[in-house]
Amino acid sequence: MKEFLRLLAPLRHKLMAERFLKWFIYGETAAGILCLAVVVLSKFWTEIPVLPLCGVFVLLGLLIALTAAFFLRKVTEKETAETADALGGAERMITTMELLGKGTQNPVEEMAVADGFAKAKETDFAKLYRMRLPVKVLRVLALVVVLTIGAGFMPVRRDKDAEVYANAQLERIEQVKAEETPVLSKEEKKVFLEAAKALEKDLKTAKTKKAAEEAVREAQQNMKQLEKESVSKDLKELAETLKQEEDTAALSEALEQGDEASISQAMEQLLQKMAAMDKGQAASLAQQLAEAAENISDEELQEALKALEEALENGADPSEAGEAVKNALLSQAQVNSALRSSLQKLNRNVGQQSLAKKVESGSESTGGEGQGESGQGTGGQTGSGGSGTAGVGNGGQGRGFGHAEPEKIYTRSAAGKDGYDAQLKGTDSDEGQTTITEHRTMGQAGTSVPYDTVYGQYRNEAMETLENSSVPYGMRELVSDYFATLER
Structure with missing residues (x-):
């Protein structure tokens, strides 16, 4: 039986390929129709994730084709023999398969089996078989693909704020390109223009202002990385x-x-x-x-x-x-100093608008002068079964700026905040039992050290955090200026 099935294997493989292609066309046609609907809807509801959804639909179509062709509707050995008979086997193939499955044969059956083997060896059934695909469905699939591509070029219903923001950023990019590209070498110009082109593409396709701002932030991070790589x-x-x-x-x-x-x-x-x-x-x-x-x-x-x-x-x-x-x-x-300079300029320019809005927003909500020091203390004594006394004291308040040497600052060990509450009970008296509770909620103060010994450590940690986080480029300069004022 194995030898006979081996002779029919090429035909069976061709039948399996045909069945897979049929189901693939059916599945991808359905996926294409769904993708077309998603693309059209995305022109009105910009939040729809077109590419992920279409990718899922295409993969589902492929999965359906594989499952149907090789598991649910796979080509059987009997179906292969019947197809071979239709191609000229004249029922020899199905007869031979049945006789081989029977086991022992009489002389007449042995002659029939030998005839079937001879026919299978001399005839290339796979070559004779012509695959038949669903042409009408294939045409529908082609039409759906064309319509989907065409729908992709339809104008997007874009937020007005997004368009204004993107156009302003595109103007800044063009200005920087015009100023910087003449001074760059061929290799530097290639890197710079690729970074600018990627940002321009994202700005032009951003459907909302939020998406455009996110594109700018990502581009700024990418340009900062390019600066590092150019060193x-x-x-x-x-x-x-x-x-x-x-x-x-x-x-x-x-x-x-x-x-x-x-x-x-x-x-x-x-x-x-x-x-x-x-x-x-x-x-x-x-x-x-x-x-x-x-x-x-x-x-x-x-x-x-x-x-x-x-x-x-x-x-x-x-x-x-x-x-x-x-x-x-x-x-x-x-x-590569010219490249870094150009990237920094582009980074600053595209970040100016977002930074200006952040600073403006901050100036509206915060302001005023720095406070010097203030203090307030409370003390109390309560008694059970008697009377108690209580007192309140207010500290002072003042204004001041900067620091004077030799100012001290606590180290980071204070961050442990391993405070505790201790309650002590006194002795009974005519006024009741006295209870005193001491609260410590700030933890250990750590070591008091000169200000300038830890300033550099804190500054470096802050700048390193900014380098590795999605912070607008201009904010880094503000933080740097802040630490510079502390150093004076």
């Missing part, structure tokens, strides 16, 4: 090594951004700190520079870092070696 590998490697220490954290941040002015300023500050370092601090920084130099591929920067390391280890004046490091860093920062 040379050596600067990123060095930034990763230097970010571990407080003294070099500012330089690390400047290197990650690849900003020449920030790098120059951070290096000047670091050189000033080097001049005031003791031997232990200098040795620690020298070790850090040695580790950084191992991962640097640029020879000029690597040699400059090693020279600065030796100066720190030997207690020599690090000024000359530090200047060499600064010059090498600035040279590395010039790689």
Whole structure:
């Protein structure tokens, strides 16, 4: 039996393919009709997720075809034999299959089986069989596809606010493109224009103002990522090594951004700190520079870092070696600097409108002056079975700005808030039993340390959080300015 079925296998495979195609056409025609309805409805109800729904419909059509063709309505061996007989087998195939299924045969039956085998071997039934597809349904499917594509080009009922917002942003993008593309190299221009084109496409297809604003936020995050990727590998490697220490954290941040002015300023500050370092601090920084130099591929920067390391280890004046490091860093920062500048400008321009609205909204709801300090205390004594006394005291209130050295600030251990309530019972008296309750709800205060020792840590954490979150680009500058005022 297996040998006979093997001879008919090509025909059976062709029959299975035909059945799958039929069900696929039926399923995808139904899916196409549903997709057409979704596309048309989306022109009036913009919240409808067209692509996800159409994708689900198409997958369901495919699933129906697979299930029907290979499980529910699969081609049987008997059906294959009957089809072969219709193609010239003259009932030899079905007869042979029945006799083989019977088991033992008499001489006449053996001759019939041999004749069936001979016919199956000499005839290519699969080649003789012509697949028949539902042509009318196929035409309907083609028509539905054309109508769906055409419906996709129908004008969308777009919110007026979305159109105004998108047009304003598109004008800003065109202005920046006109100003920046002439100064970019061929490769830089390609990256910049791809980022701008992606944002333009999203703005043109945004159906609501909320969707357009979301497109701008996503584009800003993508451009920030492009800025990071455009920084040379050596600067990123060095930034990763230097970010571990407080003294070099500012330089690390400047290197990650690849900003020449920030790098120059951070290096000047670091050189000033080097001049005031003791031997232990200098040795620690020298070790850090040695580790950084191992991962640097640029020879000029690597040699400059090693020279600065030796100066720190030997207690020599690090000024000359530090200047060499600064010059090498600035040279590395010039790689793709024009691209970063263009991306930053585009990022700022498209973020101006959203930022202006946020600032305007904030100025309407908040304002005023900073308060100095205020305090209010309550104290009480209650007695059960007698009388009690109570007193209330008010603290003072004042106004003030900034801070004065040597101001202290508590460390983060206060965030534990592991406070407690303690209740003490006194002795009985003529006025009743005295009960005193002490409340501590703020937790441990932590360690009181100088203000400037933790300022840098908090600032770096805040800026890193902004880099990794979906915050409008302009808000980052506001936060940076805020910390700058605290530093003064």
